Amino acid sequence: MRGLDFTNKRLIYILAEINHDIDLLYVIPCVYTRNLILNHLRDRISQLEAATEAVNQPVQLQTNTLPSKVTAAPAQGTITTVQQMAQGNERVLTLQELSGFDGKNGRPAYVSVGGTVYDVTNNAAWAAATHFGLAAGRDLTGEFNSCHAGQPILNNLKVVGRLV
Amino acid sequence: MTKRIVINPVTRISGFMEIQADVENNRVVDARTEGLLFRGFEKMLSGRTPFDAVYFTQRICGICSTAHSIASTLALEDAMGIIPSEQGRYLRDIIHGCEFLQNHIRHFYQYTIPDFVKLPENYPLFKAEHSDFRLPQEKNDRLAKDYMDSLDISRSAHEMLAVLGGKAPHNHGVFIGGITTQATTDKIIKIKSILRTIYNFICERMIPDVYTIADYYKDYFKIGGGYGNLLSYGCFNSYKTLGTLYINPLVHTVGITCPFNPDNITEEIEYSWYKDIQDSSKPLETDPDADMSKALAYSWVKAPRYKGLPCETGPLARQWLSGEYRNGISVMDRTIARVLEAKKIAAVMNTLLENLIPGISVQMEYDTPETAAGKGLVDTTRGALGHWLRIKNHVISFYQIITPSGWNLSTRSNNMRGTAEQALIDTPVKDMENPVEIGRTIRSFDPCISCATHVYTGGKLINTLQVV
Amino acid sequence: MNDTSSTCPEYNNRLKMAANLVDKVRTKYRNAALRKRCLIWLELTGCSGNIISLLDGSNPDFKYLISHMTYFIYNNSLSVSEGENAMKQLFSVLGSDYILAVEGAVATRNNGLYNIIGRMNGKPVTALEAVKKLGEKAAHVIAVGACATHGGVSAAKPNPAGCVSVQSVLNRKVIKLPGCPCHPDWFMGTLAHILLYGEPALDSSDRPLLFYSTLIHDRCPRRSYFDMGIFAKKPGDKTCMFKLGCRGPVTRTDCPTRQWNKYVNWPIEDDTPCIGCAQFGFPDAMEPFISYNITREVRK
Numbered sequence: 014m015r016g017l018d019f020t021n022k023r024l025i026y027i028l029a030e031i032n033h034d035i036d037l038l039y040v041i042p043c044v045y046t047r048n049l050i051l052n053h054l055r056d057r058i059s060q061l062e063a064a065t066e067a068v069n070q071p072v073q074l075q076t077n078t079l080p081s082k083v084t085a086a087p088a089q090g091t092i093t094t095v096q097q098m099a100q101g102n103e104r105v106l107t108l109q110e111l112s113g114f115d116g117k118n119g120r121p122a123y124v125s126v127g128g129t130v131y132d133v134t135n136n137a138a139w140a141a142a143t144h145f146g147l148a149a150g151r152d153l154t155g156e157f158n159s160c161h162a163g164q165p166i167l168n169n170l171k172v173v174g175r176l177v
Numbered sequence: 178m179t180k181r182i183v184i185n186p187v188t189r190i191s192g193f194m195e196i197q198a199d200v201e202n203n204r205v206v207d208a209r210t211e212g213l214l215f216r217g218f219e220k221m222l223s224g225r226t227p228f229d230a231v232y233f234t235q236r237i238c239g240i241c242s243t244a245h246s247i248a249s250t251l252a253l254e255d256a257m258g259i260i261p262s263e264q265g266r267y268l269r270d271i272i273h274g275c276e277f278l279q280n281h282i283r284h285f286y287q288y289t290i291p292d293f294v295k296l297p298e299n300y301p302l303f304k305a306e307h308s309d310f311r312l313p314q315e316k317n318d319r320l321a322k323d324y325m326d327s328l329d330i331s332r333s334a335h336e337m338l339a340v341l342g343g344k345a346p347h348n349h350g351v352f353i354g355g356i357t358t359q360a361t362t363d364k365i366i367k368i369k370s371i372l373r374t375i376y377n378f379i380c381e382r383m384i385p386d387v388y389t390i391a392d393y394y395k396d397y398f399k400i401g402g403g404y405g406n407l408l409s410y411g412c413f414n415s416y417k418t419l420g421t422l423y424i425n426p427l428v429h430t431v432g433i434t435c436p437f438n439p440d441n442i443t444e445e446i447e448y449s450w451y452k453d454i455q456d457s458s459k460p461l462e463t464d465p466d467a468d469m470s471k472a473l474a475y476s477w478v479k480a481p482r483y484k485g486l487p488c489e490t491g492p493l494a495r496q497w498l499s500g501e502y503r504n505g506i507s508v509m510d511r512t513i514a515r516v517l518e519a520k521k522i523a524a525v526m527n528t529l530l531e532n533l534i535p536g537i538s539v540q541m542e543y544d545t546p547e548t549a550a551g552k553g554l555v556d557t558t559r560g561a562l563g564h565w566l567r568i569k570n571h572v573i574s575f576y577q578i579i580t581p582s583g584w585n586l587s588t589r590s591n592n593m594r595g596t597a598e599q600a601l602i603d604t605p606v607k608d609m610e611n612p613v614e615i616g617r618t619i620r621s622f623d624p625c626i627s628c629a630t631h632v633y634t635g636g637k638l639i640n641t642l643q644v645v
Numbered sequence: 646m647n648d649t650s651s652t653c654p655e656y657n658n659r660l661k662m663a664a665n666l667v668d669k670v671r672t673k674y675r676n677a678a679l680r681k682r683c684l685i686w687l688e689l690t691g692c693s694g695n696i697i698s699l700l701d702g703s704n705p706d707f708k709y710l711i712s713h714m715t716y717f718i719y720n721n722s723l724s725v726s727e728g729e730n731a732m733k734q735l736f737s738v739l740g741s742d743y744i745l746a747v748e749g750a751v752a753t754r755n756n757g758l759y760n761i762i763g764r765m766n767g768k769p770v771t772a773l774e775a776v777k778k779l780g781e782k783a784a785h786v787i788a789v790g791a792c793a794t795h796g797g798v799s800a801a802k803p804n805p806a807g808c809v810s811v812q813s814v815l816n817r818k819v820i821k822l823p824g825c826p827c828h829p830d831w832f833m834g835t836l837a838h839i840l841l842y843g844e845p846a847l848d849s850s851d852r853p854l855l856f857y858s859t860l861i862h863d864r865c866p867r868r869s870y871f872d873m874g875i876f877a878k879k880p881g882d883k884t885c886m887f888k889l890g891c892r893g894p895v896t897r898t899d900c901p902t903r904q905w906n907k908y909v910n911w912p913i914e915d916d917t918p919c920i921g922c923a924q925f926g927f928p929d930a931m932e933p934f935i936s937y938n939i940t941r942e943v944r945k
Contacts, residue, residue: 043653141890217805239694339906343915
């Protein structure tokens with residue numbers, strides 16, 4: 014239950030920050046800085062709200078409707094630990110098979126980055142199953158890394174399998 | 178003693194041009210005009226989706242972008258065997274008419290008038306060096322005011338265009354089958370009301386203005402004649418119920434007028450930088466390779482010919498061939514014809530508007546053909562425009578464009594000069610320091626170098642580049 | 646903020662700074678802030694569509710531009726002067742304060758000979774030379790339109806003329822106004838900001854945030870159709886055109902709210918998809934513009 018563990022850690026962290034802010038408020042004389050800290054505090058409270066809700070409900074990824082279970086070692090590269098894959102139903106595609114998913118004529122649009130295959134059929138940035146001159150149905154690890162390294166984009170993509 | 182005059186840039190045209198004129202005893206005996214812009218659209222289009230050509234080719238030119246969207250659409254319809262509905266044609270032609278009006282008003286006031294009318298000198302843009310301004314103060318001031326007021330009018334022509342076309346320049350509405358959106362009553366009445374304002378301006382101010390200039394510059398009726406071969410691919414023509422509202426495809430050469438036949442178009446490359454496969458070719462047949470080492474060649478532009486003859490195309494050709502204005506062929510006639518044509522186009526548009534049925538959708542889902550070939554020939558703002566294309570494996574494999582400025586400002590071949598080259602011969606030059614006659618003559622053709630241009634006479638090897 | 650006797654030096658500074666700024670603005674307003682400056686508009690390797698678009702502007706329009714905002718010194722399409730006289734006028738701005746607007750890309754093949762903009766002292770002046778000479782010394786350089794901003798259509802594959810953006814030949818900041826063409830308001834607004842308040846706030850690609858901050862997708866009137874998965878099958882339909890190839894989701898500019906040609910219409914309202922003309926990468930990275938065969942799934 015990695016998800017729950019993660020949320021608990023988060024709660025602890027947020028509460029620590031809130032306490033620190035309150036401590037500061039006791040000693041800072043400058044009205045301007047006090048206002049800043051109050052803003053910060055408000056922000057932390059809403060994060061607290063969100064985290065509490067998450068604890069009360071089991072973590073459900075919006076992008077993956079299959080039952081969640083963590084399987085093998087996480088893929089290399091830019092995929093985070095929040096990714097979950099289906100057990101048993103995990104799809105495995107070769108490059109050849111991937112090339113069939115080009116988003117045309119009734120076929121979904123898939124792309125692979127760092128060994129994971131994603132479904133971009135309805136992704137807003139993939140109109141006409143193309144993205145800045147790149148076509149779906151291909152491995153785009155190199156292109157992704159040279160353009161989007163460090164950006165939390167893959168988190169929001171729907172995973173459909175692995176590339177072999 | 179022959180003296181060479183060089184004018185570069187020729188301002189108040191679309192694009193970049195240099196004129197070199199050899200003058201002897203105050204008359205032009207030889208002339209070269211060189212287009213100084215190269216981008217290579219025909220090469221760029223290879224490999225692209227056929228439908229994209231409609232948007233891509235518009236970027237050939239900013240002042241006549243609609244013209245290219247129309248020719249491209251016609252070529253695609255020809256290749257795919259699509260016959261647009263009459264409502265689709267009316268809607269598309271209304272957009273085309275808007276572009277005509279925008280172009281003609283801007284060409285007359287912003288490009289032509291400053292040659293003949295002294296504009297207020299407190300604007301650095303209007304600083305003129307010559308003094309051949311013949312209008313009396315009152316008339317001069319009236320035309321200078323009209324220059325300024327016309328800016329609102331030509332702008333509203335593009336406003337009209339955007340109502341059906343989405344935006345201008347580079348509209349979105351023109352497409353296979355007609356246009357993308359549907360006419361609605363509010364759009365129709367909006368266009369009608371803007372058109373009324375433009376029409377009134379043309380009748381009450383633009384036409385009197387051009388005749389005022391004609392009154393004081395009568396010598397220009399005898400300058401810039403050329404060969405007198407006239408060509409039109411037709412426009413606003415052959416509607417099922419309305420017939421031809423403006424002009425059918427016609428050609429007038431060696432004194433005879435006859436229907437235009439596209440098979441008679443060839444492009445000579447005698448003096449152009451292409452490998453000699455054969456001296457001339459039909460537009461869809463060959464795409465010769467470039468060869469800048471070819472002896473005697475001096476330009477990238479090929480020489481479009483009809484039955485081997487260089488032709489003039491544009492408002493004068495249309496007004497003459499349709500019988501509306503047959504006063505003559507000269508610099509002044511060309512300018513007058515353009516203004517009269519504006520009035521004609523506005524009237525044609527009104528007819529089309531009255532025949533619109535609101536709410537009709539003319540679009541369908543299309544498939545790109547595997548293999549096809551087609552051509553789109555239409556007369557547009559500057560004259561006859563043609564797009565030829567071939568599709569292979571669902572993408573464009575070949576694209577050829579011959580623009581009106583290609584006809585008017587072509588290279589020589591078979592010892593015949595191009596149209597404008599010939600028109601410059603014998604032009605009198607009063608003041609060698611300010612040879613205003615030359616610019617005035619060339620501007621009467623409404624050159625568009627971003628489209629295609631080159632004019633040359635003389636056997637000298639010049640490093641000239643041009644094109645689309 | 647009643648406590649002014651604070652021990653925090655930073656806070657005290659802030660109060661003083663605020664007061665200083667307010668004074669400055671007050672003074673500027675009293676001194677009639679809109680001061681005319683010299684403007685040259687260079688057309689380079691392109692279609693010259695941006696100057697036409699400029700003429701289509703309203704409030705402010707072209708007349709206001711040349712009477713109240715600038716001393717408009719030179720433009721290939723509009724200057725009355727021709728030949729060497731025109732070139733002299735163009736280069737007369739060197740040594741004084743001027744703003745340079747450039748449209749069209751810079752052709753570099755054959756050392757720039759693929760685009761000659763004039764002759765000076767008998768020698769041809771290439772677009773490349775002109776933009777470098779005038780660009781380095783200008784108070785501000787504004788690249789107007791897709792070609793000047795990033796190469797645009799002039800640099801489309803295979804780029805026969807070797808076209809590049811204006812920035813790649815200049816060693817100084819260039820404000821970029823992408824668009825094909827650039828909307829007249831984007832140019833006029835940027836220029837007005839320079840005249841009134843100095844250089845506008847720019848994003849990391851040097852585009853004024855004033856016009857280029859939000860995605861078309863996020864302000865699209867058809868967004869609810871996208872969210873519900875209701876897609877248009879062909880141009881002319883009234884629903885989301887994502888499946889036809891709409892590039893609204895990757896294009897940052899204000900077409901949905903500003904609209905075109907005296908605010909009457911814009912591509913999506915005209916029932917055609919956005920082709921991403923105001924985003925870097927247009928046209929190659931935005932193609933295909935129109936596709937009919939893209940899978941239409943309904944989102945869950």
